[in-house]
Amino acid sequence: MDFSYQLYSARNEASLDETLKTLAGLGYTQVEGWGGQFADPAALAQSLRNAGLSMPTAHMGYGQLEDTDAALKIVDQVGIQTVYCPAPPSEDYRNGTGNWAEFAEGLARIAAAFKAAGKGFGYHNHHWEFVKDANGKTPMELILDASPDTQWEMDLAWVIRANEDPLYWIDKLGSRITAVHVKDIAPAGEKLDEDGWADVGTGTLDWPNYINQIKAKTKAKYFVAEHDKPSDAIRFARNAAAALKSYGV
Template sequence: MKNKLVLIALIILTISQISCSTQKNKRVIPPLSVQLWSVKDQIKIDYKGTLKKLSAMGFSGVEFANEFGPFKNKPEDLQQYLSSLNLQASGAHVSFKALNEENFKKTVSFYQKLGVDSLIIGWDKRSWHPEGVKEVVILLNKIAKKLAPYNMKTGFHNHDHEFNSFNNSTYWDYIAQNTSQNVILQLDVGWVVYAGKDPVEYVKRYPGRTITTHYKSRIPEAMKTDHKKLPIIGQDSADWSSLLKANSTIGGTKWIVVEQEEYPNNLSSLEAVALSKKGLDAYINNL
């Protein structure tokens, strides 16, 4: 009888451990957001309706790209509307100009009311210029210090040019190695793959820095003749499973941000986003 009780206890313990392990694995996957540039056509036509559709797809957040529709001067109202849809603001793309001496306080105030704590520089052509990249680094470090008292961070978003060769490495490596640890390296997976680099390697190279990561599919030029490959997550060649694991365990990633810039086979922007979301969900469910 005693042995039987011990056996039952061991079985219960094993089941409990499996259950806890499963729940833990689910918890480590960051929530999914969507960059609103993905639906830039629809958002201008029907701002509130588009947000509602994105929420219905199962997204937990949105990343802004300087389009606010009827809420242009009403960040608090927009925050309330997001909340009504069970959405959060995962971040925003801004320019260096928006964070210069003249505009800093106004920009910070607006995004604080909206609930944004990550202001990412989405584009600056100096970032792939031998002298310009040094200016970018100085600005990022300066802005990071200014934002710290507001519990906000800045960061930089790559395109393919940042992976051009520079100083026996790349411009992206120069930015990463010369900015403070609290500057977000928002890796755009699509552009990394397009540039012929491995996004998983870059997450691992700079642990804890990919606080937000853009999950975008982009087909490299060499593979565009393969018509079975499409710029849709799950219908491309990227190793999304390995990336999810790297983001969850090494990157310090708090948000995975789906971005859709191409709409193959005459898909609407919302249809393409929905397909990429579905493809990403499949990878997450199979981890």
């Protein structure tokens, strides 16, 4: 296992090349890309090489993934091993009117194509995926039930924001979890300018315990540091690296 950095956290930085070099200097060897970075895959691959970093995982939106052949070409050019769809494709799913079963089948088709190409594919949760339907099923379960080839990148802090116990889900579906987003939640009323998120190791979550449980009960290969709205992406990267090293990741 190794720790990584979700580059969406640094989306407002002026220079990707400088950001990558800074991350390498902080001890990162891997980063996780996101959909907005793949306009020029060859240039991105060169930037990674220049910084001495790899990108084993990435996020691509559902619309981008529907052109699966094009997505797989990007994957090959950049050297990505597993892609996670980061969210449902429209606001309908966020306000409760989306067809999660249909979406799950779409993800299953993409997973099959990625598997045939020798690549991994999965889904990354927010909190919307834990609202039960009339049959008592959560969208997260529908997504994973639709195909054994769809993996789960658990965003553990979003599970908590859904008022769910991540340890319950780790016990229930740990065999499907192949990566984990590591982010922290500030005490109530704090860090409001950062939407209540906190740098890893400075918030309220018992990450040492969670990491031990993840190592013991899941197939997670990657611990990916992420902050949805950091006021300083490099400060966050520095604090997250120090915390993850101290946790033995």
